Amino acid sequence: MKVVEFICMTCGKTIKKDEMGRRTRCPYCGGKIILKKRPKIVKTVKAI
Numbered sequence: 799m800k801v802v803e804f805i806c807m808t809c810g811k812t813i814k815k816d817e818m819g820r821r822t823r824c825p826y827c828g829g830k831i832i833l834k835k836r837p838k839i840v841k842t843v844k845a846i
Contacts, residue, residue, distance in 0.1 A: 807831040 802815040808829030817825055824832060 803835040804832045805835050807833060 804813045806824040806829045809827040811826050823830055
């Protein structure tokens with residue numbers, strides 16, 4: 799099972815899904831703006 803992580807835009811901390819529970823606020827600072835952490839995948843597209 800993958801661990802889903804979020805980043806708080808207010809304090810910059812990484813938050814795991816199980817730390818948040820059902821809330822949509824940062825458990826550290828109470829910030830409301832939280833982004834889902836995405837893996838950095840580089841895609842190459844073949845030009846026609």
